[in-house]
Amino acid sequence: MAVGLGAMPVMHPVKGFALGIASAGVKKAGRRDLVLMRCAEGSTVAGVFTQNAFCAAPVQLCKQRLGQPVRYLVTNTGNANAATGQPGLEAAQQVCQAVADSLGVALEQVLPFSTGVIGEPLPVGKITAALPAAIADLREDNWALAGEGIMTTDTLPKGASLQFEHEGETYSVTGISKGAGMIRPNMATMLGYVATDAKVAAPVLQALVKQAADLSFNRITIDGDTSTNDSFMLIATGQTGPAIEQAAGGLYQKLQEAVCAVAMQLAQAIVRDGEGATKFVTVQVEQGGNVQECLDVAYAVAHSPLIKTALFASDPNWGRIVAAVGYAGVPGLEQEKVNVFLNDVCIVRDGGRAVSYTEEQGAAVMQQAEILIRIQLGRGDCNETIWTTDLSHEYVRINAEYRT
Amino acid sequence: MAVGLGAMPVMHPVKGFALGIASAGVKKAGRRDLVLMRCAEGSTVAGVFTQNAFCAAPVQLCKQRLGQPVRYLVTNTGNANAATGQPGLEAAQQVCQAVADSLGVALEQVLPFSTGVIGEPLPVGKITAALPAAIADLREDNWALAGEGIMTTDTLPKGASLQFEHEGETYSVTGISKGAGMIRPNMATMLGYVATDAKVAAPVLQALVKQAADLSFNRITIDGDTSTNDSFMLIATGQTGPAIEQAAGGLYQKLQEAVCAVAMQLAQAIVRDGEGATKFVTVQVEQGGNVQECLDVAYAVAHSPLIKTALFASDPNWGRIVAAVGYAGVPGLEQEKVNVFLNDVCIVRDGGRAVSYTEEQGAAVMQQAEILIRIQLGRGDCNETIWTTDLSHEYVRINAEYRT
Incomplete structure (x- = not known):
């Protein structure tokens, strides 16, 4: 896969x-x-x-x-x-x-x-x-x-x-x-x-x-x-x-x-080639105050089982993305300064659903095998990028059966 | 479930x-x-x-x-x-x-x-x-x-x-x-x-x-x-x-x-009642130097998708447990002081497989619906306990289909 x-x-x-x-x-x-x-x-x-x-x-x-x-x-x-x-x-x-x-x-x-x-x-x-x-x-x-x-x-x-x-x-x-x-x-x-x-x-x-x-x-x-x-x-x-x-x-x-x-x-x-991977996902965090907070946000998104299953389902469930941004532990993060993009589609603007956003736009991006999740924190000029996969039935099967 | x-x-x-x-x-x-x-x-x-x-x-x-x-x-x-x-x-x-x-x-x-x-x-x-x-x-x-x-x-x-x-x-x-x-x-x-x-x-x-x-x-x-x-x-x-x-x-x-x-x-x-849960898992960390390191180890184990899928499969894959203990970030952890038990069965003694341990013992515990993973760090007298679930096909299905 x-x-x-x-x-x-x-x-x-x-x-x-x-x-x-x-x-x-x-x-x-x-x-x-x-x-x-x-x-x-x-x-x-x-x-x-x-x-x-x-x-x-x-x-x-x-x-x-x-x-x-x-x-x-x-x-x-x-x-x-x-x-x-x-x-x-x-x-x-x-x-x-x-x-x-x-x-x-x-x-x-x-x-x-x-x-x-x-x-x-x-x-x-x-x-x-x-x-x-x-x-x-x-x-x-x-x-x-x-x-x-x-x-x-x-x-x-x-x-x-x-x-x-x-x-x-x-x-x-x-x-x-x-x-x-x-x-x-x-x-x-x-x-x-x-x-x-x-x-x-x-x-x-x-x-x-x-x-x-x-x-x-x-x-x-x-x-x-x-x-x-x-x-x-x-x-x-x-x-x-x-x-x-x-x-x-x-x-x-x-x-x-x-x-x-x-x-x-x-x-x-x-x-x-990640176990069970059906998507190759780039998580890019921009406008962070420092490297660590960019990475904290990126890994919170990349490790969230809820986001990973939504990626597997090609579901643009952006609420799960902002929830992960919110719990990443960035001190004093102001939600109304946060923007989120799926590829070039702005889904979250100033902490809420972008006025221009339609579910169809998000769904079109999520159908693709390679997806960029871009998050702007509005705190500084630090950027970090990491790469990850989705979480599929196949991942569970591989790891439930690994030793058998 | x-x-x-x-x-x-x-x-x-x-x-x-x-x-x-x-x-x-x-x-x-x-x-x-x-x-x-x-x-x-x-x-x-x-x-x-x-x-x-x-x-x-x-x-x-x-x-x-x-x-x-x-x-x-x-x-x-x-x-x-x-x-x-x-x-x-x-x-x-x-x-x-x-x-x-x-x-x-x-x-x-x-x-x-x-x-x-x-x-x-x-x-x-x-x-x-x-x-x-x-x-x-x-x-x-x-x-x-x-x-x-x-x-x-x-x-x-x-x-x-x-x-x-x-x-x-x-x-x-x-x-x-x-x-x-x-x-x-x-x-x-x-x-x-x-x-x-x-x-x-x-x-x-x-x-x-x-x-x-x-x-x-x-x-x-x-x-x-x-x-x-x-x-x-x-x-x-x-x-x-x-x-x-x-x-x-x-x-x-x-x-x-x-x-x-x-x-x-x-x-x-x-x-x-966790999404897709088939197991109720207690993670108890003992002999920690302080509360935080006990919790860090407990959450590393509780969040590991590899351990959670092994629990779903009833596979006593203890190598995944010690790997999570090892990456939990406890400073200066000495692997040769670590013991791990599944319920009352000692699976890891002094950082390696317990001599007394047999795969059958581990498999018998893992078949149960309620499992205690007990980890001794050999660093102090602090104990912490948390509760979690396994990661099943059903979890992926529920969260892949949540909005549909």
Whole structure:
């Protein structure tokens, strides 16, 4: 039911970054559920991770290792290795150790990632048994299959890829993401990987991954449930061009633009493929006094089950929108200064139904698969935008049946 | 589909408090949708109201008038008179004026209440035309019908009634409530009225209504959507016993206990009749460092669509519970100190699956219609409890079809 999400685009290979896929049978036999990624020596790797206090074992290990030289990233689906305690940490270490031993690198040079059911023991043996196949499959032109290899309840793989030129060199920025439920990232989403062949100093790369996440993965929500495993990684293999030592200059600006654009496409792809989604909804809050109150209003609207079911029903029930604006907790909000638009149709003017508004206008917008809800608060000049989905019967069915 | 909610209990009349019901045809012809309540002269009236910034016109008028002597409360369903701007305020005034003129009291002695669709103009003429019938119907033994008269998407009327004795006198505390969706009260719920024949000074009554709301209506949530019209009123007609001038003494304590018990029953009845509810769920957070973090965890669990759909499916998917505990924003939460119980079954011990736990134990609890989710944070000795429901196909159907 993905909304406006087509086949994978052309995925430009990134020099110095190879991907290998295998079937370990973690949850289901025969499914591609293991993805190994190799970064060329000298790569820098940055990442942001969930702020969930129940963050998974692999997230805990990644946080410890980040900043050291990384050579491999190993990802399994079908099991989140979250809420698994000390045995979970040991299981993640065993997977990393198997990668390190097979490929002759140090344990600390391997980063683990997991996604799937929370609270089940990780089947380490199945994963290590499939490692040789993943290693044999390592290729730079393997992005599309890797996009499939990290899927769980996703209905389609998600990828984005851009190239830019600078002083005669061509640079690539390519990435994949996954996630369809338990999506309200609070640092990053449930697994996103973007690689570039540019050479970027580690602190610059870390600042860039944070900035890209804030503009993309940290601006989407499907069900308001922040995952235990959210990880967004940015890898720079250093194979092309001069070293970027500072967040400034023409090359940095082009790279920044490309990374943010790829991250944005990957984040929006997750929303488009949200569980049970029939609508892709942009919530834009304007004229706020500050960033936080804009986001508070946007998330109140995006998380309201009443608004989400009205979107599913294509019902322009704008009373539910103003109710959510009203309870978002904006101090001293004056309802008579609030305007609301559905796409270009003004439905609320000065806190009440716009005189020009007819139910037919609202209904026409709501029939569309992509809808913009624009809210003006009349308090300042701050704007924020987030993306979300509707709440459908299919969402309930998927999540009521997830483990059966 | 109400969970464990039976017929109205015996509703003890309250001396000095009469109720009259009529059909005004606000939204549907023939439906009882108008309730008039009369308080004896000398009554004190206290109330708490929604903190939604888009609070409805009647709520705005009630807030202005509270503290003055009140004689009548007039309630319509089928139209919330919210987000209606200045015309909405004028419409509410016109209804109050019609009551005042018909019954020979001042405009300021009438409090208006509305519930129903947001953003539609209030059909004043229909309401004033039905007023004579409501007036003719005013009786002290009319609580049960009044409970019906304030219903919207409720499937059953909700009432609670207690009597207590003090120094040879019998006191009654009787109340009704309504609400089934847009329920996450933030002061009080979408219409609750409790009356007593005790004589209570206005400041004491106002403190008591706040306390009762905090223990009851402010501890329930169905969909996390705070209504524009929430109002919880406490009326003391002063017909029985000595005046209570202070929040102390044996009589006050008995009254306080009865009011809080009635409010609690009314609040829980709203959850039991929650839209599409198939489960009545108590979320109890223990060992918190303070009230706020207990409530943050409890509401994170109660609002999680993933947990609510798992409850609907009777799936003991405890990973979703710990994920919600983890993202509730408790600073420095240590996952290895967290325990989770479903009723008496320990499912999570020290942050991971309890060794003693079997899926069969969890499944057996989840099959029940009333479920206790008990979470221990291992941080202190603060406990908080809230009540909520599951998220079913029926919830989506009701709210996708609400206006059709």
